[in-house]
Amino acid sequence: MTTFDVNAILSSTAYGSDGDKIGKVEQVFLDDNSGEPTFLTVNTGLFGAKENFVPVKGARQDGDRVVLPYTKDVIKDAPKVDADQHLSPAEEEELYRYYELNYNDDRTAGTDRDRTTAAAGTAGVAGTAAADRDVADRDRDAVDQDRRDVAATAGDEASVVRHEERLNVGTQEREAGHARLRKYVVTDHETVDVPVEREEVTVERTPINDTNARVDNGTIGEEEVDVTLHEERPVVQKEAVAVEEVGLNKQTVQETQRVEADVRKEQVDVETDVDRGDLGRDGEAPRR
Numbered sequence: 001m002t003t004f005d006v007n008a009i010l011s012s013t014a015y016g017s018d019g020d021k022i023g024k025v026e027q028v029f030l031d032d033n034s035g036e037p038t039f040l041t042v043n044t045g046l047f048g049a050k051e052n053f054v055p056v057k058g059a060r061q062d063g064d065r066v067v068l069p070y071t072k073d074v075i076k077d078a079p080k081v082d083a084d085q086h087l088s089p090a091e092e093e094e095l096y097r098y099y100e101l102n103y104n105d106d107r108t109a110g111t112d113r114d115r116t117t118a119a120a121g122t123a124g125v126a127g128t129a130a131a132d133r134d135v136a137d138r139d140r141d142a143v144d145q146d147r148r149d150v151a152a153t154a155g156d157e158a159s160v161v162r163h164e165e166r167l168n169v170g171t172q173e174r175e176a177g178h179a180r181l182r183k184y185v186v187t188d189h190e191t192v193d194v195p196v197e198r199e200e201v202t203v204e205r206t207p208i209n210d211t212n213a214r215v216d217n218g219t220i221g222e223e224e225v226d227v228t229l230h231e232e233r234p235v236v237q238k239e240a241v242a243v244e245e246v247g248l249n250k251q252t253v254q255e256t257q258r259v260e261a262d263v264r265k266e267q268v269d270v271e272t273d274v275d276r277g278d279l280g281r282d283g284e285a286p287r288r
Contacts (some may be wrong), residue, residue, distance in 0.1 A: 005061075006037065012064050014042045014054070016072045025066055026051050029087060039095070040066070041083045044076050051083040052076060053095050070099070164265030179248055198231030 006028050014022040023043035031038045040059075041051040058069035068075065079098055081091050096103045 008061065008064075009037070009040060009066060012061070012066045014040075014066045014068055016075070017067070017069050018071050020072045022068070022072045022075060027083060028056075029053075039087065042068075042075060044072075052078045053081050053083070053087075054078070055095070055099050055101060057101065160268060162266045162268055165263040167259075167261055167263060169259055181246060181248060194234040196232035196234060199229040201227060201229065 009025055009028055012025050014025050016022055025040055026043050027041045028037050029039040029041075030036060037056045039053050040056055041053055044050050044052050052075050054068055054070065054075055060067050079091075079094050081087070081095065087095075093103045
């Protein structure tokens with residue numbers, strides 16, 4: 001990568017070892033000592049929301065394309081490292097370990113993924129890869145021990161960022177139902193008292209004397225007199241009249257509802273070498 005044009009890299013598109021397009025190259029990270037490119041970041045998320053780190057070792061530039069020695073899935077699953085700040089040694093080591101690279105610069109070897117994608121190979125590659133991994137593990141343990149010794153003697157300060165989840169509660173309007181006005185007919189039975197009149201017959205007898213005598217032929221015989229009687233009967237008539245108007249009005253009422261959810265937060269514990277058993281009772285590292 002020392003022969004690569006950094007400006008050309010930044011305007012190029014990254015492709016995986018299988019030829020699949022990965023995304024745009026966003027940043028190039030240079031080594032603090034040599035100034036040579038060591039990592040580049042590739043946009044693997046929607047709308048540029050995610051950048052993944054990829055080592056430049058084994059990459060090649062082909063015009064406006066940068067072909068990386070890893071597949072798109074491998075790069076998307078890389079450790080999440082903030083691309084807006086300087087890479088710390090711990091973050092570098094994590095990335096090297098994920099991509100199966102040796103963290104020691106003077107002993108950097110090819111990765112297993114490099115070997116599987118290379119065109120040439122021999123029957124002894126598997127054994128060589130296993131030996132390289134053993135050497136890398138021993139070198140990594142030595143580097144870790146050296147860092148612990150330096151931190152213990154020089155009094156270096158270390159820090160971690162603690163995160164926690166918080167609830168962001170809001171409201172969302174949705175349809176809760178419908179209200180309708182519907183008329184229907186019911187029948188009630190009513191009783192009303194109505195005064196009525198009727199005619200009845202009574203017999204009235206009046207003696208006849210000289211003063212009120214009326215002309216009569218003085219004969220005896222049958223006679224019939226007809227009297228018409230009348231009476232009143234209740235008459236029922238029904239009519240529909242408007243009695244009231246019923247309407248619907250909407251009003252907003254406010255109430256309080258309780259929302260419950262589980263939130264996570266990180267806790268920080270301090271663990272020393274003595275707690276892990278990496279140091280003996282005399283404070284020295286145990287011999288391996």
